[in-house]
Amino acid sequence: MSTVTTPKRRLEQLSGQIAQPPIIDEGTYKGMPRVARRAGDSVGHPPGRERWGTGLTKEEYARRTQGKVVIITGCNSPLGMGRATAHQFARNGARAVYICDYMDDYLNLHVEEMNELYPKVAVHARKFDAGDEAGVKAVVAHALETYGRLDVFFANAANSGTWKEVWDIEVEEFERTIRTNLTSVFLAIKHAGPAMQVTSKDKPYSSGSIIATSSTAGLRSNGGSTDYSAAKSAVVNLVQTACFQYAGRNIRCNAIAPGMTHSGMTEPVFYGPARERGTLHKVGQLCPLRRGAVADEIARVALFLGSDEASYVNGQVWAVDGGLSSGLPYKLGSMA
Template sequence: MSTKTKVPKQPLSEQLSVGIPDAGMFEDIPKIRRVAGDSAGPRMKGKVVIVTGANSLQGIGRASAHQYAHNGAKAVFICDYSDNHLETHKRELNSLYPDVDIHPRQFDASNEAAVKAVCEEAIQKYGRLDVYFANAGIATGAVFTDIDSAEFMTMMRVNVLSVFLGAKYAAKAMLLTSPSKPHPSGSIIGTASVAGLRSNAGSTPYSASKAAVVSLMQTISYQLAGTGIRANAICPGVIETGMTSLMYEAARARGTEKKIGQLNPLKRGAVADEVARVALFLGSEESSYVNGQAWAVCGGLSAGHPFVPGRLS
């Protein structure tokens, strides 16, 4: 049996430090108390964001960077190991959102020194870090008996270690306070998968790595208890991204594209922006009481035991 982990004393969140303010009265009834700001305005106003895995043309990282910028972020760091599209993404974002600082950064998200450096850069430039979206990842379709230990550990390094390091250094940055940010706060988001929630949605090493991301976010949320820093996982289902492009291209060539996603209740696959909307929610104060959760964005696939209608007789 493991001993209880001793958590070091950390600064408290605004809600624990000063409480949730009274909103006053309307006639003889109390007004609604709120933690988040106005939900009708830009949801990321003034926030500094780091997104890894942002190079892919069809990826969740790129789509999320657009959502953060569109919703008023002060700065967005778009990061990836591959950087052949990052400068183009920067030009596109600058053309659409000229008031948002866009910083392309090329590095391996599982390299500790590089992750530490980008978090420290955010603090040096802006005095704050509000969102770290650990989205870098790889996949394989190989059967586990055909995968050697080196390939397995590569999957763990890219998909799990990158999230751990991102959370580690993002949390340290988010704990810092300043005149513009008098209390610690922030949102750490890790890309997991429905394959991390249910079996038979991905290969063995991929599924194991994504289950680990879910566990990381759950345990980290408790390690950061009381700080106002939240940690959540996003669990996409079938999404058209660079990672699934071969499947989509093959289906289109066969004329069977409409069969993609047929096992989920929505009967379709998704585009990256549909996942990015959840990343936006989790990165904003709209999700101020959402913590330690695994958010399935899968069209309902993870809600049941999929079967093909008419095939059970």
């Protein structure tokens, strides 16, 4: 005799199969949460052996970004992808990391923490608007004057746009979103590329990696506000066009398209309200992994793209979204 399984029963069965890797609790630093992680150390040893790689010898792991000079925008938020990526580059042997943001509430605290964790890495805090050409030119010039090279520029500055119907958005609001999410990437590509071509005894040939933060909202409609989605979609085409502009110069341009990620931008819009309602478990439910990401999961991909391991990856957009963009969103038992 056949048994008919109701949609509700199927949903319960499916929910029982969902597994989420635990978030590794790293504690706090002077009251600020450390970068949350779900995976072990990217350099090969399990978490807990020694926090963040401090004190490990060069022979104990291969440093993926040994000696590189890195600039990252959008680094102020303790929950953000910028901060998480700065930690990944530093712990993987970067010579210098510039953490930049137009807000500086936490920048100096980030520097203090990173100096303790990675004493051999020079960490610089720079306050400027990533959509301001003078600010971008200045940080690139400082890297060249101080270290004689630039290897990685992660254009990560963003805002969530204007959550209004398209007919209610003011031109000034739209342009402000474009400036933060798209113009900032254009300026990074414009000024980082020539700097990456500067050679020296330390760096005998032109090379570099420019990484931009797009979004699944830039790959599919209805994933974000109108102005934000438009800007993030343009980021994809911008890096693809730019990689041809820098053809033959060994400079790679790629984008990352995060899905639902716990960050300073999504906390007040998604995670905070869900926490208050007691529905935090529903965040990210439309993706096949049935959860949202922590910033470090995006940072691992940025680290790869910035390393020489990605030497033949160019002009691509990497969706890091738990599978959300691989199909049409579907919630079992709630679609009909």
